[in-house]
Amino acid sequence: MNQNLYNYILGIADNSLILGQRLGELCGHGPSLETDIACTNMSLDLLGQVRSYYQYAAKIAGDGRTEDDIAMLRKEREYVNVLLVEQPNTDFGYTIARQFLFDVYHFLMLTELEKSTDLNLSAIAKKSIKEVSYHKRFSSDWIKRLGDGTKESHDRIQTAINDLWTYTDELFHQTEADKAMVEEGVGVDVTKLKEAYYKEVENVLETATLDIPESKYFQKGGKQGIHTEHMGYLLADLQYMQRAYPNMEW
Amino acid sequence: MTTTQQNINEKLIPILEQISDPEIPVLSIMDMGVVRSAVIEGDTVKIEITPTYSGCPAMDVIGDDIKSALKKAGYKAEVDLILHPAWTTDWITPKGRQALEDYGIAAPLDAEADKSVLLEGKQLVKCPQCGSKNTTMISQFGSTACKAQFKCNDCQEPFDYFKCLK
Numbered sequence: 001m002n003q004n005l006y007n008y009i010l011g012i013a014d015n016s017l018i019l020g021q022r023l024g025e026l027c028g029h030g031p032s033l034e035t036d037i038a039c040t041n042m043s044l045d046l047l048g049q050v051r052s053y054y055q056y057a058a059k060i061a062g063d064g065r066t067e068d069d070i071a072m073l074r075k076e077r078e079y080v081n082v083l084l085v086e087q088p089n090t091d092f093g094y095t096i097a098r099q100f101l102f103d104v105y106h107f108l109m110l111t112e113l114e115k116s117t118d119l120n121l122s123a124i125a126k127k128s129i130k131e132v133s134y135h136k137r138f139s140s141d142w143i144k145r146l147g148d149g150t151k152e153s154h155d156r157i158q159t160a161i162n163d164l165w166t167y168t169d170e171l172f173h174q175t176e177a178d179k180a181m182v183e184e185g186v187g188v189d190v191t192k193l194k195e196a197y198y199k200e201v202e203n204v205l206e207t208a209t210l211d212i213p214e215s216k217y218f219q220k221g222g223k224q225g226i227h228t229e230h231m232g233y234l235l236a237d238l239q240y241m242q243r244a245y246p247n248m249e250w
Numbered sequence: 251m252t253t254t255q256q257n258i259n260e261k262l263i264p265i266l267e268q269i270s271d272p273e274i275p276v277l278s279i280m281d282m283g284v285v286r287s288a289v290i291e292g293d294t295v296k297i298e299i300t301p302t303y304s305g306c307p308a309m310d311v312i313g314d315d316i317k318s319a320l321k322k323a324g325y326k327a328e329v330d331l332i333l334h335p336a337w338t339t340d341w342i343t344p345k346g347r348q349a350l351e352d353y354g355i356a357a358p359l360d361a362e363a364d365k366s367v368l369l370e371g372k373q374l375v376k377c378p379q380c381g382s383k384n385t386t387m388i389s390q391f392g393s394t395a396c397k398a399q400f401k402c403n404d405c406q407e408p409f410d411y412f413k414c415l416k
């Protein structure tokens with residue numbers, strides 16, 4: 001099997017799976033009916049995209065594992081999502097800040113992945129980007145509404161942005177699989193997205209009357225499977241059914 | 251592979267037109283434009299469908315419904331889910347758009363108008379109940395992945411708007 005391609009796909013898919021899981025936690029718990037529905041809709045989009053990626057990864061692995069096995073039955077150290085997406089729904093400000101900081105990246109990444117020489121990845125990217133453009137609109141819009149809203153909403157979204165900022169740099173770190181796939185014209189060179197990313201993020205923050213965090217200290221590790229303390233709890237929730245009732249299906 | 255043309259055997263059209271979208275029952279899967287090809291090979295029908303949204307839970311149901319409808323008609327069916335070319339709301343037929351409106355769902359505007367409606371709050375979406383364009387977006391996301399929530403300021407009715415996907 002093409003180990004680099006397999007790892008590369010997981011690198012993309014795990015971000016969406018874990019963020020989808022976080023958004024799904026808000027089902028029935030969102031701050032208002034509309035935002036609740038929006039978060040679960042985005043979760044559904046992300047999980048749908050994830051299915052396409054894991055189906056493809058399962059095909060490459062070719063060892064009998066299914067998309068569900070890959071999604072549900074790995075150990076914490078085997079998930080390679082960035083730390084940003086596993087951060088908890090502390091309050092609506094954190095949920096929106098996390099979404100926004102990921103959406104801007106996600107959109108830029110998919111725009112490049114559309115050009116992949118791998119036709120499967122390019123097709124998934126073309127499909128996903130339409131959905132992700134709605135996500136980005138939603139989260140950017142809320143950044144502005146909260147930032148330029150009341151003092152309370154302003155302070156809380158600023159706190160969330162400040163706290164999550166430390167996880168943004170990792171988005172642009174290359175793994176070994178990344179490097180190999182960029183070489184083959186399959187993968188996206190994430191290092192090249194960094195400038196456009198911060199430019200767009202900072203533009204929205206300015207419009208939202210928010211300060212751009214100055215801290216240059218960044219966390220990393222997710223892409224190597226070293227996660228924050230939140231990840232274990234998230235996986236316990238995500239994997240409960242498959243662990244308790246192995247091989248159960250819908 | 252990149253063609254947007256549908257390749258559908260005419261004999262199969264009446265069968266496929268009987269199958270509806272489980273989330274919008276007034277709309278057949280043909281009106282929805284999700285059937286991309288349907289060819290007969292011996293006693294087997296090979297069908298390709300494409301999802302509206304990636305996570306659309308209706309796709310599994312549609313696949314099963316196709317299989318059972320074709321079985322009744324004496325065919326075996328192989329259903330494949332394809333992602334490329336990606337579905338667009340342009341593939342909803344004029345008949346489908348009318349069915350949406352009659353059902354109380356505002357049909358998608360073109361991409362440009364869609365953007366100004368969802369982002370700038372322009373009043374371009376027509377209330378499917380009274381026809382007024384004096385409408386307000388409540389939420390960019392609605393009861394299913396493909397819809398946004400609106401309300402009419404004249405007749406006061408809330409309604410769904412089928413978002414443009416291009």
Ligand SMILES: [Zn+2]
Pocket residue numbers: 377378379380381382402403404405406407
């Ligand atoms: Zn009305």
